Amino acid sequence: xxxxxxxxxxxxxxxxxxxxxxxxxxxxxxxxxxxxxxxxxxxxxxxxxxxxxxxxxxxxxxxxxxxxxxxxxxxxxxxxxxxxxxxxxxxxxxxxxxxxxxxxxxxxxxxxxxxxxxxxxxxxxxxxxxxxxxxxxxxxxxxxxxxxxxxxxxxxxxxxxxxxxxxxxxxxxxxxxxxxxxxxxxxxxxxxxxxxxxxxxxxxxxxxxxxxxxxxxxxxxxxxxxxxxxxxxxxxxxxxxxxxxxxxxxxxxxxxxxxxxxxxxxxxxxxxxxxxxxxxxxxxxxxxxxxxxxxxxxxxxxxxxxxxxxxxxxxxxxxxxxxxxxxxxxxxxxxxxxxxxxxxxxxxxxxxxxxxxxxxxxxxxxxxxxxxxxxxxxxxxxxxxxxxxxxxxxxxxxxxxxxxxxxxxxxxxxxxxxxxxxxxxxxxxxxxxxxxxxxxxxxxxxxxxxxxxxxxxxxxxxxxxxxxxxxxxxxxxxxxxxxxxxxxxxxxxxxxxxxxxxxxxxxxxxxxxxxxxxxxxxxxxxxxxxxxxxxxxxxxxxxxxxxxxxxxxxxxxxxxxxxxxxxxxxxxxxxxxxxxxxxxxxxxxxxxxxxxxxxxxxxxxxxxxxxxxxxxxxxxxxxxxxxxxxxxxxxxxxxxxxxxxxxxxxxxxxxxxxxxxxxxxxxxxxxxxxxxxxxxxxxxxxxxxxxxxxxx
Numbered sequence: 001x002x003x004x005x006x007x008x009x010x011x012x013x014x015x016x017x018x019x020x021x022x023x024x025x026x027x028x029x030x031x032x033x034x035x036x037x038x039x040x041x042x043x044x045x046x047x048x049x050x051x052x053x054x055x056x057x058x059x060x061x062x063x064x065x066x067x068x069x070x071x072x073x074x075x076x077x078x079x080x081x082x083x084x085x086x087x088x089x090x091x092x093x094x095x096x097x098x099x100x101x102x103x104x105x106x107x108x109x110x111x112x113x114x115x116x117x118x119x120x121x122x123x124x125x126x127x128x129x130x131x132x133x134x135x136x137x138x139x140x141x142x143x144x145x146x147x148x149x150x151x152x153x154x155x156x157x158x159x160x161x162x163x164x165x166x167x168x169x170x171x172x173x174x175x176x177x178x179x180x181x182x183x184x185x186x187x188x189x190x191x192x193x194x195x196x197x198x199x200x201x202x203x204x205x206x207x208x209x210x211x212x213x214x215x216x217x218x219x220x221x222x223x224x225x226x227x228x229x230x231x232x233x234x235x236x237x238x239x240x241x242x243x244x245x246x247x248x249x250x251x252x253x254x255x256x257x258x259x260x261x262x263x264x265x266x267x268x269x270x271x272x273x274x275x276x277x278x279x280x281x282x283x284x285x286x287x288x289x290x291x292x293x294x295x296x297x298x299x300x301x302x303x304x305x306x307x308x309x310x311x312x313x314x315x316x317x318x319x320x321x322x323x324x325x326x327x328x329x330x331x332x333x334x335x336x337x338x339x340x341x342x343x344x345x346x347x348x349x350x351x352x353x354x355x356x357x358x359x360x361x362x363x364x365x366x367x368x369x370x371x372x373x374x375x376x377x378x379x380x381x382x383x384x385x386x387x388x389x390x391x392x393x394x395x396x397x398x399x400x401x402x403x404x405x406x407x408x409x410x411x412x413x414x415x416x417x418x419x420x421x422x423x424x425x426x427x428x429x430x431x432x433x434x435x436x437x438x439x440x441x442x443x444x445x446x447x448x449x450x451x452x453x454x455x456x457x458x459x460x461x462x463x464x465x466x467x468x469x470x471x472x473x474x475x476x477x478x479x480x481x482x483x484x485x486x487x488x489x490x491x492x493x494x495x496x497x498x499x500x501x502x503x504x505x506x507x508x509x510x511x512x513x514x515x516x517x518x519x520x521x522x523x524x525x526x527x528x529x530x531x532x533x534x535x536x537x538x539x540x541x542x543x544x545x546x547x548x549x550x551x552x553x554x555x556x557x558x559x560x561x562x563x564x565x566x567x568x569x570x571x572x573x574x575x576x577x578x579x580x581x582x583x584x585x586x587x588x589x590x591x592x593x594x595x596x597x598x599x600x601x602x603x604x605x606x607x608x609x610x611x612x613x614x615x616x617x618x619x620x621x622x623x624x625x626x627x628x629x630x631x632x633x634x635x636x637x638x639x640x641x642x643x644x645x646x647x648x649x650x651x652x653x654x655x656x657x658x659x660x661x662x663x664x665x666x667x668x669x670x671x672x673x674x675x676x677x678x679x680x681x682x683x684x685x686x687x688x689x690x691x692x693x694x695x696x
Contacts, residue, residue: 001197003091004125004189005179006137007067008037011058011089013080014071015041015049022095023071024050026131026141033147034138040065058087067091069131069141074098077127078112085120092117093141094126100185101128114187123193129184130160133167135177136203142167142180151176152205153288154198156191158183158212162277166208169281174423175288178203186215192223199227206232206287208280209271212239217265217593221617224269232287232446233271236280237262261591264615268624270449272442278435285428286439290404293444295373297324298437299366300347303354304380307408307433308347311376314434318441320448323347324371337361352382356389360397367403374404374440378433379418381411387418395425404443408436454621460658464494465665472668472695481670481695482529485574488672488691495658499688500577500678511554512547514575520545521578523689524553526561530568532692537564543578550575579687582647583676584634585613586656588663590670590696596663598656602634603676618660625653638679647679651686670696 010030014023027041027050040061041054048054055061058068068089070077074096084092100107110127117124125132131142135150143160148170157163160182170177178201183190191209198204214220224233240259266273274280298321302308315323323346331344338358343349348366350358359377366372377394379387387409394407407422407429409415422429430436468491475483483491489499503514504527515522526539534540538560541553554573561570583603590596594617601613616628629635629649638647655677663669673692680686 001189001194003067004093004132004181004194005134005139005197005201007091007139009040009064009066010035010037010139010141011040011042011055011061011065011068012071012141013042013058013068015043015054017049019050022143025143026069026071026095027052029140029142029145030138032145033133033135033140035140036138037066038063058083058089061087065089067093070094070096070127072096074106074109074127078109078116081113081116081120081122084122085117090122092122092124092126093129093132094124094184095129095131095141095143096126097128097184099127100187110185110187117188123189124187125181125189126184127187130157130163130182132182133177133180142182146171149174149176151178151288152203153177153208153284154179154181154201154204154206155208155210155284156181156183156194156198157208157210158186159210160184162210165277166210166281173285174420175285175426178205190215190220192216192219195223195227199230204231206234206284208284209233209235210280211235211237214262214593217591218595221265221269221594224271232283233269234274234280234283234287235266235271236274236277237266258591258593260615261594261597261617264597265594265617268617268620270446272446279438282428282430282435282439283442286404286406286443287446289426289428290406290443292447293321293374293404293440294447295324295371295403296321296444297371298322298374298376298440299324299326299369299372300376300378300437301350301359301362301366302347302378302380303350303352303359303382303385304378305343305349307378307380307410308343308349311378311408311433311437312347314437318437320441320444321374321437324369324373326366326369326371330365330369333365334362337365352380353384356386356393359390360393363394363397363401367401372403374406374444375401376406376408376433376436376440378408378410378436379415381409381414387414388421391418391421391425394427395421398425398427404440406430406436406439408433453623455623457620457622457625457657457660460496460654460661462494462496462658463661463665464491464496467491467494468662468666472666475695476668480529482532483691483693483695484527484529484571485525485691486527486571488693489688491662491693492658492674492688492691495662497655497658497688498685500579502574502576504572504574505554506572508551508554511550511573511575515544515550516547518575518577522550523576523578524550524557525574525576525690526557527571527574528561528565528568529571531561531565537561576689579678579680579689581678581680581684581686582634582638582644584638584652584679585673585675586652586659586677587673587675588618588659588669588671590663590667596660598628598660598663600628600634600656601632602637618663620660625656629653629656645681648682648684648686649679651684652677652679655686655688668695670694 015027016024018024041049046056099110505511585603587599596618614628640646674688
C-alpha cells in the first residue's frame with residue numbers, strides 16, 4: 001500500500017493542458033505540490049502537457065509506474081485496465097465517477113471494472129474518489145489546491161467533499177497533515193487495507209477516519225485488532241440508521257440497531273467514535289499536539305469564575321477525567337505566587353485583572369502536584385486581560401509543562417488573535433470550556449483503554465454442534481426460519497445450558513399428568529413457530545399451582561392464541577418448572593457486517609421499558625465479558641443491592657460463554673434470545689426459561 005502514500009512514479013491518465021478539466025487540475029496540483037518522483041502525463045494526443053512530456057499510453061512510458069491516477073470517462077475505464085495490466089501497473093487511484101453511485105447501470109459497469117482489474121492483480125482505490133495527498137512527499141492528486149502544513153495527522157475518508165473540509169480546517173488552524181487518502185465507492189481498497197501502512201508510518205501520530213459504511217466488517221475488525229494499541233484512531237461514522245433493527249424479532253434486536261453495533265465494535269477496538277465533526281476535529285487536534293495523559297486529574301486555571309464553573313461541570317461529567325484534588329502544599333504555594341487569587345480549590349481563579357505572569361506562576365505550581373495529569377487554561381477577553389501575552393507565555397512554557405494542556409479563550413477577534421498564537425505554538429485551543437475539557441478526557445481514554453488486558457474467553461468443554469445442526473437442518477427442510485421453543489431448548493441442552501424441568505402437552509389431560517410429574521408451581525406457554533412474543537397473545541400462564549389450574553390454563557392458552565393468531569401453527573403447550581431468582585436477558589444477534597453481537601440486561605418486561613442493555617462483539621475477551629455484565633443496572637441487583645441475595649454471576653457468565661459458542665459454531669443462527677434467564681442465589685446456578693431462535 002506504499003504506492004498510495006509515497007509512490008516513486010505516478011502516471012496521470014487523462015492529463016490535460018486545460019486546468020479546468022479534472023486531468024489538467026490533477027497534473028497541475030502535483031506539479032505545484034513539488035512532487036519529487038517521476039510524473040507521466042498520459043493523453044492519446046501525446047506531445048507536451050504543462051511542460052512535461054506526455055505519453056499516448058501507459059505502455060509507451062517504458063519505465064515502471066508505481067501508481068496510476070485515472071481521470072478518464074467511465075466507459076473507457078474498463079478497457080484501460082488492459083493497458084495498465086500490460087504496463088505492469090499494480091496500484092490505481094480512480095477518480096473517475098459514474099459507477100455504482102449512479103444506479104444499476106453504473107453498478108454493472110463497476111463490476112466489469114473490478115473483474116478486469118482482478119485479471120491483472122490491480123488494486124483500485126475508488127472509483128469515484130477525491131484523490132490522495134502527502135505533503136512531505138510533494139504529492140497532491142486531489143480536486144483541491146489547498147495544501148495544509150506538514151504534520152502528523154493521517155486522514156482517510158470515504159467522502160472527498162468532507163475530506164476537503166478537513167484539509168481546509170488543518171490549514172486554518174495550522175495543524176498539519178502527514179497523509180490524506182479517499183476511497184469513494186470502496187470497491188476494493190478500503191480502511192482496513194491501508195491501516196498497517198499508516199500505523200507503521202513514522203510521520204503519523206494520529207489517524208482520522210470518515211466513513212459512511214464499513215464494507216467488510218470481518219476484515220475491518222481483524223485489521224484494527226492488529227494495530228489498535230499502537231496509535232490513536234478517531235472515527236466519524238455517519239449514516240446512522242435503525243435499519244438494522246428492522247429484521248430483528250427479538251427484544252434486544254429491536255433495541256440494538258445497526259448504529260449501536262458500530263458503537264460496540266469501535267469501543268472494542270479502542271477507536272474513538274466522534275459524534276459530530278467538531279468532536280472529530282477536537283480529538284485529532286489533541287492527539288496531534290499532546291503526549292499521553294498518564295493520570296486522571298486535571299487542573300483548571302482561569303481568569304473568569306463563570307468559565308471555571310463551566311469547566312468544573314464538564315470535568316465532573318467527563319467519563320475518564322476529574323478535577324484534581326490539589327494538596328494543601330499546592331494551594332499554599334499558589335497563594336504565595338499569585339496575589340489576591342480569587343479561587344483556591346480547583347478551578348483556580350486568578351482574577352479578571354490577573355497579569356500574564358500570574359498565569360505562569362499558577363501553572364508552575366499546579367503541574368507539580370502529584371494528582372495532576374492534565375491542564376486546562378482559560379481566559380475571558382476582559383479589558384483588564386492581556387490574552388495575547390498569556391498565549392505567548394503558554395507557548396514559551398510548552399516544553400516545560402509535563403502534562404497535556406488544552407486552552408479555551410472564548411470570544412471574537414481578541415480571542416482569535418490569542419488563539420492563533422497558541423495554534424502556531426502547537427497548543428490545542430477550543431472555543432468552549434466543555435470542549436477543552438472533553439479533549440483531555442478523549443486523550444486519557446485512549447491511554448486507559450490501551451493498557452487493558454484481553455485474555456481469551458474460556459471455552460466450554462461441551463460442544464453441541466452436531467445436535468444443533470440436526471435441529472437446524474430439520475427446520476430448514478420444512479421451510480422454517482424460526483425454531484420452536486422446544487427446539488431452541490434442545491440446542492441449549494446440547495451445549496450444556498441448564499433449563500427447568502419441562503414437558504410438551506397437546507391436551508388438558510396431558511397437562512395435568514405432566515404438571516403432577518414435574519411438581520407445582522409451573523409455567524405454561526404456547527408452542528408455536530409463528531408466535532415470537534407469547535405474552536402479547538395470552539400464550540403464557542404463570543404460577544399454576546394445582547391440577548384444576550393446569551387444566552384451565554391449557555384451555556385458556558389455546559383459546560387466546562387461536563383468537564389472536566388464527567393462521568398460526570399451534571404445536572401444543574410447554575410446561576416448565578418454576579424457578580426463582582433474578583430475571584435477566586441474554587441474546588445474540590448476527591449483524592450483517594460484523595457478525596455475532598451478544599447482549600445482556602434486565603430481563604422480563606424491563607428490557608423494553610428501561611431499554612438498558614449492554615453488548616459485546618464476538619469474539620470477546622474475559623475482560624470484555626466482565627465489562628458487559630458489570631456496566632449495567634442488572635448487575636447491581638445481581639450483586640446484592642439493597643439487601644437482595646447475591647446471585648450466581650459465575651453461572652450466568654458460563655451461560656454467556658455457551659451462547660457465544662452456539663453463535664460461532666452455527667452461522668445459520670441469526671438471532672437467539674433467552675428472556676428471562678433466571679439467576680439463582682450464589683451457588684444455585686441459572687436456568688434458560690425461554691428460547692427464541694431464528695435462522696438466517
